[in-house]
Amino acid sequence: MADSAGKGRARGANLEYAIGLARALAGALIFAFPLVMTMEMWWIGFYIAPLRLFLFLLLGLGMLAGLAYYSGFEPSDGVLDAVLDGLVAFGVGFLCSLAVLWMLGLLDGEMGWRGAVGMVAIQAVPAGIGAVAARQQFGDASGEGKQDRAGYPAQLFLMAAGALFLAFNVAPTEEMILITFKMSPRQVLGLAAISILLLHLLVYTVGFAGQERFPEGAGFWSTFFTYTLVGYAIALLLSAYVLWTFGRTDGTAPELVVMMSVVLGFPAALGAAIARLVV
Numbered sequence: 001m002a003d004s005a006g007k008g009r010a011r012g013a014n015l016e017y018a019i020g021l022a023r024a025l026a027g028a029l030i031f032a033f034p035l036v037m038t039m040e041m042w043w044i045g046f047y048i049a050p051l052r053l054f055l056f057l058l059l060g061l062g063m064l065a066g067l068a069y070y071s072g073f074e075p076s077d078g079v080l081d082a083v084l085d086g087l088v089a090f091g092v093g094f095l096c097s098l099a100v101l102w103m104l105g106l107l108d109g110e111m112g113w114r115g116a117v118g119m120v121a122i123q124a125v126p127a128g129i130g131a132v133a134a135r136q137q138f139g140d141a142s143g144e145g146k147q148d149r150a151g152y153p154a155q156l157f158l159m160a161a162g163a164l165f166l167a168f169n170v171a172p173t174e175e176m177i178l179i180t181f182k183m184s185p186r187q188v189l190g191l192a193a194i195s196i197l198l199l200h201l202l203v204y205t206v207g208f209a210g211q212e213r214f215p216e217g218a219g220f221w222s223t224f225f226t227y228t229l230v231g232y233a234i235a236l237l238l239s240a241y242v243l244w245t246f247g248r249t250d251g252t253a254p255e256l257v258v259m260m261s262v263v264l265g266f267p268a269a270l271g272a273a274i275a276r277l278v279v
Helices: 002-036 039-047 050-071 079-103 109-132 134-138 152-168 174-182 185-204 220-245 254-273
Strands: none
Touching: 002 079, 002 109, 002 134, 039 109, 050 079, 050 109, 050 152, 050 220, 079 109, 109 134, 109 152, 152 220, 152 254, 174 254, 185 220, 185 254, 220 254
């Protein structure tokens, strides 16, 4: 009787994990498809420096493990379990990107293994984020999750994940550079102010499902400085990092790098603001 009950629980756990993997695949497909269909992303895989690609994948794996702990495609039981789920999510993102790129005729024998691996690997991180976010978007996210009990560092981590995810969707495009050249310094400063304002409003004011509550005992200015401004600073730093990873800052004057970071920081700030809705 006990053996039968144990086998039943094992089958139930395996079925639940299989459903989680199916959700992960769906999330990877839906979240990564805009990037898979972007020409600039194809070429980045060819010219990105190996060290930059390695650092990006390392950062991506760390972020996937953290996201798996807080809102993975299946409930995680601890840090080690979250790390394994993060690796699985990256694997799902890699295989999903490989399959879609091949299906669209973008991978062939003439490009060489290095170009093919680079093209797929650079797509695997956003696809992996989609895989991790699948439970939040498509699964049963009812009840209190770990992110509802997350402390201050964890909240900043979730904002960073949302910022990276949304910024990644536009960072590879040539339009980011064009917009920067068309904007005046005054307009860039105005965009920074609007980004900060929207970040604060979307997180604490407008009433989206899952939005943050003001920390207990904290006033407006305390929350503004410790969450909103710090969140925007994280969005700017990640924007600059992504631009560097993609080679957008090479040979570029420092003031233009700052302006590009502010321009990319606009979608990054929005991603940070809606992080709890997405991841």
